[in-house]
Amino acid sequence: MQVLRDHFEKIIPLSDAEFAYISSFFKQRKVMKKQFLLQEGDPVMHEYFVVKGCLKAYVVDSADKVHILSFALADWWTSDYQALYTHTPSSIFLEAVAPTEVYYIAQEDKERLCAEMHKVEHFWRKKNAMGYVGLQRRILSMLTHNAKDRYEQLLQQYPSLFQVVPKQDLAAFLGVSRETLSRLYSKKSG
């Protein structure tokens, strides 16, 4: 759980006892490539912290097209937050793109921890705030840049995505067809 401790301690310093208490609420799980942590309709109880590997969160529309809401690489948190907060069934699929290892915590335990330890609540406020800014940047990017530029930004920002994620998934994340992305890409470099 050292990774998790490091992750918390980037924002809040913790004594051994404190971290021991926090980590007592987490469990570990490994998922194989193509395995699901969540499927549409599932009850959502947990929030997941990716230790290694990569998870994609996506929806499938009525025309069977896949739209990717997010990728979670190492050190990222993911879940169906809407469902988690409102106690409704999952509206997304959460699937491993590569062999993945996560720590996960039950939503009610997280709330309990936040209520008991001000520090922990601070940690998650900061995390949420950063996440909010990240999504704002993504929206701005969708509004102001075309798919080619966004593709290049993405690869510059998260080069490891390129190793792990098929291009068709990147297209489904960027909001263009795989054919278009392929053409943009070939035009750019040659």
Next chain:
Amino acid sequence: MQVLRDHFEKIIPLSDAEFAYISSFFKQRKVMKKQFLLQEGDPVMHEYFVVKGCLKAYVVDSADKVHILSFALADWWTSDYQALYTHTPSSIFLEAVAPTEVYYIAQEDKERLCAEMHKVEHFWRKKNAMGYVGLQRRILSMLTHNAKDRYEQLLQQYPSLFQVVPKQDLAAFLGVSRETLSRLYSKKSG
């Protein structure tokens, strides 16, 4: 400041003394239509709570096209969060779409309040979490729905926007040209 108190108390109960303390950090300001709270390049010191009216947050790209990041109606918080958190100059314009009244708090005072009062930190964690979910929904909507559908969703969800905001701004929010939005709209109802 009763509006603000009500707003806090939707999430955390407050004694008179507590709210008095919290509200002591807020100031009030009125902005006329077309007036700016932030312009690109400004230092960003505050977070704004809209009491009445409407603020739009937007960027202008190199081709002078406007892209709207968000509208803030009554009961919403807004600012350039990226700039606020990283102490960098504003990259957005924050402009009143209608005569608007805000309460605002300095970032450092907000942090201080969060550090001093666990309750307040809880309030903002919840707010941030809700905001995060809202942005996720918007991204999903951008990926899965065309401009017409998104326009209708928007008007269903925030009918008051329709009263206040010119259609060309809605187009700049949805990510299509005003001409396209106009055509989509006329096709739908006729």
Next chain:
DNA sequence: CGCGCGATTGAGTAATTTCAAATCTAGTGG
């Protein structure tokens, strides 16, 4: 009443999608 801003409409152009087929690649079993 006229001005100016916003909204609409039209026509031509550019970009993206769709559908189909071909090519490439990584992993499997012989």
Next chain:
DNA sequence: CCACTAGATTTGAAATTACTCAATCGCGCG
């Protein structure tokens, strides 16, 4: 080590959709 296969990527061509630019229309405000 090679052949095979499934999935991923690329390419082509037609059809759709959105954009740009320009002109026109409508309306509220001074």
